[in-house]
Amino acid sequence: MMKLTREEKLMLDGKFGKSVKKAIEILIALGKIYNAERMVRIGSAQISGISYKNIGDAGIEFLEEFLSDAKVRVKATINPCGMDTEKWKSLKISNKFAEKQFRIINLFKKIGVGIDCSCTPYLIGNKPGFNEHIAWSESSAIVYANSVLGARTNRESGISALAAAITGRTPMYGYHLDENRRANFLINVKCKLESISDFAALGYIVGNKIGNNIPYFRGIERVDGDKLKALGASMAASGAIALYHIENITPEAKIKNMLRSEFREITIESIDDAYIKLNSTRDREIDLVAIGCPHLSINEIEYIANLLKDKKVVTKLWLMTSRKTMELAMKRNLIERIVRSGAEVISDTCLLVMPIENLKIKTIATNSGKLSFYLPSYCNIDVRFGSIEKCIRSALTGVWGD
Ligand code: F3S
Numbered sequence: 001m002m003k004l005t006r007e008e009k010l011m012l013d014g015k016f017g018k019s020v021k022k023a024i025e026i027l028i029a030l031g032k033i034y035n036a037e038r039m040v041r042i043g044s045a046q047i048s049g050i051s052y053k054n055i056g057d058a059g060i061e062f063l064e065e066f067l068s069d070a071k072v073r074v075k076a077t078i079n080p081c082g083m084d085t086e087k088w089k090s091l092k093i094s095n096k097f098a099e100k101q102f103r104i105i106n107l108f109k110k111i112g113v114g115i116d117c118s119c120t121p122y123l124i125g126n127k128p129g130f131n132e133h134i135a136w137s138e139s140s141a142i143v144y145a146n147s148v149l150g151a152r153t154n155r156e157s158g159i160s161a162l163a164a165a166i167t168g169r170t171p172m173y174g175y176h177l178d179e180n181r182r183a184n185f186l187i188n189v190k191c192k193l194e195s196i197s198d199f200a201a202l203g204y205i206v207g208n209k210i211g212n213n214i215p216y217f218r219g220i221e222r223v224d225g226d227k228l229k230a231l232g233a234s235m236a237a238s239g240a241i242a243l244y245h246i247e248n249i250t251p252e253a254k255i256k257n258m259l260r261s262e263f264r265e266i267t268i269e270s271i272d273d274a275y276i277k278l279n280s281t282r283d284r285e286i287d288l289v290a291i292g293c294p295h296l297s298i299n300e301i302e303y304i305a306n307l308l309k310d311k312k313v314v315t316k317l318w319l320m321t322s323r324k325t326m327e328l329a330m331k332r333n334l335i336e337r338i339v340r341s342g343a344e345v346i347s348d349t350c351l352l353v354m355p356i357e358n359l360k361i362k363t364i365a366t367n368s369g370k371l372s373f374y375l376p377s378y379c380n381i382d383v384r385f386g387s388i389e390k391c392i393r394s395a396l397t398g399v400w401g402d
Contacts (some may be wrong), residue, residue, distance in 0.1 A: 049158025207239025
């Protein structure tokens with residue numbers, strides 16, 4: 001039985017209203033499943049399951065009922081929704097879809113959730129500190145927060161993250177506890193990794209090999225946040241990995257031994273196999289080039305804007321990012337350069353949660369391991385996977401070069 005504080009008991013008794021009561025009931029049930037002894041206070045929540053495409057009318061009804069008298073107790077943000085909230089018409093989103101999507105967003109807004117719809121909240125103001133307990137539910141953001149920032153979150157569902165936002169708590173188990181944060185797989189990386197897509201390819205291989213275990217990488221020397229973002233997103237997709245360590249690089253691995261006394265060892269000699277597997281087709285015709293899964297950082301946007309300078313795309317090119325990052329890029333005149341090339345910057349959404357079938361797309365080119373992993377099965381769309389440079393080249397020439 002979980003030990004509850006006085007305030008948590010009052011929540012359960014309904015003293016703080018219906019929504020809080022329901023939320024703490026959900027968290028207690030979750031805690032029981034995982035044998036949590038108590039709740040822990042959290043610094044922030046990040047909530048997925050926002051797109052009308054995914055949750056439908058039943059989801060809206062559930063949220064209206066659940067959130068009837070709710071207010072969040074901690075900083076909370078939401079994941080990408082089903083459309084760009086400003087240019088949805090030009091993306092062939094129907095009025096009905098848009099009306100339902102705005103209804104969902106407004107439900108969150110009303111209870112105090114920040115409505116920047118993004119899977120990279122840590123780039124735009126929801127950035128937890130080292131050792132901070134949080135409750136996040138976007139898989140790529142979870143693995144980034146745990147590994148790169150050293151914060152502590154389990155892989156929450158949209159509902160449990162929302163319940164955590166409303167109560168300011170989450171059950172204390174799993175990755176919140178020191179003893180569950182050490183790695184049980186040593187990954188010796190023997191090959192050279194250069195581009196962001198190389199890190200996505202490595203993530204795909206490791207996730208496939210070790211499932212939802214914790215890898216400890218040895219042999220990665222030079223890396224930046226964008227590469228770590230891609231590595232984690234890929235591993236979270238192919239293997240449900242929520243935490244990784246890199247020797248001398250990630251914060252916990254810098255200060256103590258994060259490898260268990262007993263571990264299994266894998267050596268990665270090459271990432272070529274991932275480049276073969278993540279290309280679901282040999283087709284050279286591309287309908288859409290999409291870069292920004294997870295959402296692009298300002299550095300990535302700047303890099304792409306430079307690649308596009310004074311050039312024109314012949315294939316549709318979408319750059320996906322958060323609205324705040326897009327606004328920052330606008331101030332730096334990067335958006336102007338991108339738009340002049342014929343490319344588009346899309347905010348608030350992502351290809352997996354948009355009603356993309358309206359666009360009649362057969363093949364997408366991307367540098368994202370996560371998107372390449374999911375698009376064929378989720379959306380029945382083929383993928384060409386390669387570096388940013390190769391993706392941009394295909395947008396400029398109209399074909400995927402081998
Ligand atoms: Fe983000 Fe969507 Fe990719 S939520 S990580 S852009 S699949």
